[in-house]
Amino acid sequence: MTDLRIADVRVTPIAFFDPPLLNNAGCHQPFALRSVIEVETEDGVVGLGESYGTKAVVDGIAAVGAAMVGRKVTDLNALWAAARAPGEARAEGYTGKEAIVPRVVAAIEVAMWDALGKATGQRVVDLLGGQVRDRVPFSAYLFYKFAAHADGTGDDWGEALTPEGLVEQARKMIAENGFKAIKLKAGVLEPEEEIAGLEALREAFPDAPLRIDPNGGWTVETTLKLLPRLTGLVEYLEDPTAGLSENAQVQAATDIPLATNMYVVENAHLPPNMAQDAFRVILSDHHYWGGLAACRQLAHICDLWGLGLGMHSNSHLGISLAAMTHLAAATPNLTYDCDTHQPWQTDEVIAGGKLAFEGGSLTVPEGPGLGVTLDREALKRLHGNYNACGYTVRDDASEMKKHWPDWTFGRPKF
Structure with missing residues (x-):
C-alpha cells in the first residue's frame, strides 16, 4: 500500500x-x-x-x-x-x-x-473506533405539507395541514419503514393547532416517543403556556424559541429536555450552553459540525457533560445516509433515534437504489469504506x-409566498 x-x-x-x-x-x-x-x-x-x-x-x-x-x-x-x-x-x-x-x-x-x-x-465504522450497535434506529419525520407545488407537481403523500392529515402521513411512513419514534416539524401553524396534531399522533400511536420542532418559531411566553400540554407527551422539545438565553428560560421552567440543531451548532456555542443550561440534547450533524471526526469529538463532550445526543437531518441522498449510519453505529452514547428525510426522497445517487429500513432501522452497509458506490x-x-432548475441557493420563503402570498417569516413568530 x-x-x-x-x-x-x-x-x-x-x-x-x-x-x-x-x-x-x-x-x-x-x-x-x-x-x-x-x-x-x-x-x-x-x-x-x-x-x-x-x-x-x-x-x-x-x-x-x-x-x-x-x-x-x-x-x-x-x-x-x-x-x-x-x-x-x-x-x-x-x-x-x-x-x-x-x-x-x-x-x-x-x-x-x-x-x-x-x-x-x-469499513468507516471500524475506522471511527468500532461498531457498538448492530442496527441504527431512525425516526418518522413528519411535515405539514401542501398537496402539490405551486407549479402543480404533486407527490404520493398528499396534503397534511390538519391533525388527521398528520396521522395519515404517519401511518403511511411507519407502514413502509417501521419507525418507532415520531418527529413533527412545527413552527408553521398556530401552536395550539400543532399541539393538537401531536395529541392526535399520541392517540394513534400510544407507545411512540414523540418530538416536536418549531424551529425557534414560538415566543418564550407561548412556549411556557404550552408546557403543561407538552409534559408527558414529548421525549424532547426541539428549538422551541429563538436564541440561547431565551431557550434557557424555557428549560428552567420544565423537566422536558430541550434539544437543538440551531443554537448549538459549533464548538463556540458549547460553553455558553453549558453555563446557561439551555439545551440538554444536542442533535449532531456531520455536514455542519465539520465531519465524522468532529462529531465523534462532540459525542465525547456530550458524554462528559451528561448531555443527550441525537442526529439531525436535512434533505439528503444515500451517501449521506450511509455516512450517518456508520457514525451512529460507532457512537456509544447516541441517546435518541436519528432523524432522516429519506422517506421523502424519490431520487437516489447510489447504485442499487435507496437503503431500505427494516423495523425503522438500518444496518451498516456492507463492504469497505461507506459500503456504497456511485x-x-x-x-x-x-x-x-x-x-435546469434555475437556482443555486435554498429559498423557502419565496416558495412559500407562491402558496400563501400574505405569509411572512418570523422567528419567533407565534
Whole structure:
C-alpha cells in the first residue's frame, strides 16, 4: 500500500425532487440542492461524500479540494488548514448566517474516510473506533405539507395541514419503514393547532416517543403556556424559541429536555450552553459540525457533560445516509433515534437504489469504506436537474409566498 495521496477532488452539484414540505422558514422548493464529492487517490481509489448544493459550499469544496491534491487521505489537519485559509466565511442559509468552513471540511472529509476504508479494506465504522450497535434506529419525520407545488407537481403523500392529515402521513411512513419514534416539524401553524396534531399522533400511536420542532418559531411566553400540554407527551422539545438565553428560560421552567440543531451548532456555542443550561440534547450533524471526526469529538463532550445526543437531518441522498449510519453505529452514547428525510426522497445517487429500513432501522452497509458506490447515470441526470432548475441557493420563503402570498417569516413568530 502506498501512502494514499490525493490526486483529485471533484464536486458535482445536483438537484433532486423534493415535496412541498413546510417549516418555520417557508416551503421546500421543487428541487433540493446537494453535491456529490469524489476524492481520488493516486492509486485510483475513489472515496465518496455528499453535502449541500448551495453555491457558496460548492465553490468552497472546489477551492479546498484543489488545495488538498498531493496530501494524504488521512491528513485531516491539512484539510482544516486549507479550509480556514480564506477566512471564516459565512453565507446566508436556512438558519441565518451559516459557517462555510466546517461544511466544506465535512464534505471532503467523509470522502477521505471512504477512500481510506476502500484502500485498506476497512469499513468507516471500524475506522471511527468500532461498531457498538448492530442496527441504527431512525425516526418518522413528519411535515405539514401542501398537496402539490405551486407549479402543480404533486407527490404520493398528499396534503397534511390538519391533525388527521398528520396521522395519515404517519401511518403511511411507519407502514413502509417501521419507525418507532415520531418527529413533527412545527413552527408553521398556530401552536395550539400543532399541539393538537401531536395529541392526535399520541392517540394513534400510544407507545411512540414523540418530538416536536418549531424551529425557534414560538415566543418564550407561548412556549411556557404550552408546557403543561407538552409534559408527558414529548421525549424532547426541539428549538422551541429563538436564541440561547431565551431557550434557557424555557428549560428552567420544565423537566422536558430541550434539544437543538440551531443554537448549538459549533464548538463556540458549547460553553455558553453549558453555563446557561439551555439545551440538554444536542442533535449532531456531520455536514455542519465539520465531519465524522468532529462529531465523534462532540459525542465525547456530550458524554462528559451528561448531555443527550441525537442526529439531525436535512434533505439528503444515500451517501449521506450511509455516512450517518456508520457514525451512529460507532457512537456509544447516541441517546435518541436519528432523524432522516429519506422517506421523502424519490431520487437516489447510489447504485442499487435507496437503503431500505427494516423495523425503522438500518444496518451498516456492507463492504469497505461507506459500503456504497456511485450510480454514474443517476449522477449525470441529477446534475442535469441542477443546471435546469434555475437556482443555486435554498429559498423557502419565496416558495412559500407562491402558496400563501400574505405569509411572512418570523422567528419567533407565534
